[in-house]
Amino acid sequence: MDLLIKNATIITMDEDNTIINNGYVLIKDNIIKEVSKGDYKGELLNLKVIKGEGFCVMPGIINCHTHSAMTLLRGYGEGLPLMRWLSEKIWPVEAKLKEKHIEMGTMLACIEMLRSGTTAFNDMYFMQREVKKVAVDTGMRAVLGLPIIGENWEKQIEYSLELLNEIRKENRENINMMFAPHAPYTLNFEALKSISEVAKRENKGIHIHIAETKDELNTIKDKYNMTPCELLEKSGVLDVNVLGAHCVHLSESDMEIIKGKKVNPVYNPQSNMKLASGIAPVAKLLELGVNVCLGTDGASSNNNLNMFEEMETGALLQKLKYEDATKLSAYNVMKMATVNGAKALGFEKLGEIKEGFKADMIMLNLNKPNMIPNYDICSNIAFSANGSEVEYVIINGKIIMEKGAFLNIDEEKVLFECNKLCKEFI
Ligand SMILES: [Zn+2]
Structure with missing residues (x-):
């Protein structure tokens, strides 16, 4: 009607x-x-x-970077720096995740996002078939991304292609996908190059973490004598539509690369604050005309998926960073959460x-x-x-x-099931 x-x-x-x-x-x-x-x-x-x-x-608000099923890991392994948090806490638990966890975790995420006005999200997590199912069931608009990470990248590219085929066959208005190489420091050069070629061939974008921490900067410098942006430019990753999560540590020339290659940086202020990663130069990027959008990152490093909090924190943090109360106005941060997000995800109109x-x-x-x-x-x-x-x-x-x-989601049941599942799980 x-x-x-x-x-x-x-x-x-x-x-x-x-x-x-x-x-x-x-x-x-x-x-x-x-x-x-x-x-x-x-x-x-x-x-x-x-x-x-x-x-x-x-x-509707657009969350441009999240790992939705990580709602199940909300509050788990608190208080550690990023690399220790990932390697000691998150990665070992993630290795035990099954389809039912991804489905329930994503369901919980969608309920949380919808309740706080988010209508579309850009996901990067394992088992995206489950995420697709939940997006279809809840009616949310979603861009799916299967992470490609580590040595087994060739096989993982194939999994992404299988997912892409399914999405093309089903041809749903609300569902799209991007290739999701995890980060410049978790894949070798050949992998980055291959993924960029596949993305170009399939005419799909790339969703990747870029320059999130100083550690990443040092790792890439030691290995290639480049910045993460320079490495991604050289490997061809930036030749397609790119959503670059974080972009915290950027040199002046990195910002020029981002501008020239039309990369869409995703600002995740609360996650960057919580993991003490740094403050992205968002006001500067916006002044350069870059399409910066906004995201929450996973619930485990935030610890929620509330984009209203992200708008507020994000704007306040820019004012503080530049010691200038005129930076990142209310309207401009709303624009990042709506117009810019839609443009970055490639949904027309x-x-x-x-x-x-x-x-x-x-x-x-x-x-x-x-x-x-x-x-x-x-x-x-x-x-x-x-x-x-x-x-x-x-x-x-x-x-x-x-x-x-x-109207069509049994919220009470999902909350009950998620609590139960997590008690058995961790
Ligand atoms: Zn992330």
């Missing part, structure tokens, strides 16, 4: 930064048909009407509330103590909201959450 949201504040995130104070959005099938101020004058028959008084409508665009949007209840008064709606969203204001989620024209309740 077609949808009409009426009498709402609409933050369109379009190129003119249009905000409509009392307007409507008409959705037909999966597409936004009309966005306008005032009242809808057309026929109401066969329309489901959502009353938008006291709500604002904005594009997504990330804005605009005629002809895909109908992915959320509605926030503005009648909450932390949202009053409302001098500047974007400031309230980026700095005052915490995600609990999200009461409606619409993806590809379908209502996923209405009045704070899921």
Whole structure:
């Protein structure tokens, strides 16, 4: 059934930064048909009407870098630096993960993301068939990525190609994939080169961690006498659409490479803070015209998947880094979480509330103590909201959450099962 949201504040995130104070959005099938101020004058028959008084409508939030099933490892192995945390805690447990863990962990992640307004995510984790199933079941938009890591990379490229074939056969509007070489320091040069060639041949993007820590910088310098960006440029990885998670430690010339190659860096401020990795030069990259987007990273290094927290922390951290309160405004960080994310993931006509665009949007209840008064709606969203204001989620024209309740997800059951599974597991 077609949808009409009426009498709402609409933050369109379009190129003119249009905000409509009392307007409507008409959705037909999966597409936004009309966005306008005032009242809808057309026929109401066969329309489901959502009353938008006291709500604002904005594009669904896009989490551009996560490892969703890591929700099951939330809070596990706290307080260690990145390399020790990975090698002593995370990798040994991950070796024991089975399909049921990935499915339940991703289910938990999707519920958490949807509750806090995220409608699309870019995943990098094992067993992406399970992730695909959960994305289809929950209605979320997802870009899948099977990690390619270590010595066994040739076999892992084949697994990615098998997944790609399935995705092509099923041809679902909400599901895409990228090749996901883990990082420049966990693959050799030949592997990076081969993956870039396969990605080019298949016309798919690459999702990779880049320059996350100083350790990585030193490892690549010792091995190649290059920076991670230089290595990735040389191996051909940057010749396709790249989502570069982190990009914390960049030289001036690295930033020029990123700009020239149109890499999309993904800023993960809370994960970078928690693992003491550093602060990405996001304000600088944005000034260079780079398409920086936003992500949470896995729940185990964050420790949640809440993009409202990420917007707030991300903007505050840039102000602190440059000792300049004008850096990374509320509007610009919202843009990173919507428009820039859609562009980076390669979904066309997504990330804005605009005629002809895909109908992915959320509605926030503005009648909450932390949202009053409302001098500047974007400031309230980026700095005052915490995600609990999200009461409606619409993806590809379908209502996923209405009045704070899921229509097709048994949330209680998933929470119970996940708790049970983790008790047996760790
Ligand atoms: Zn990551």
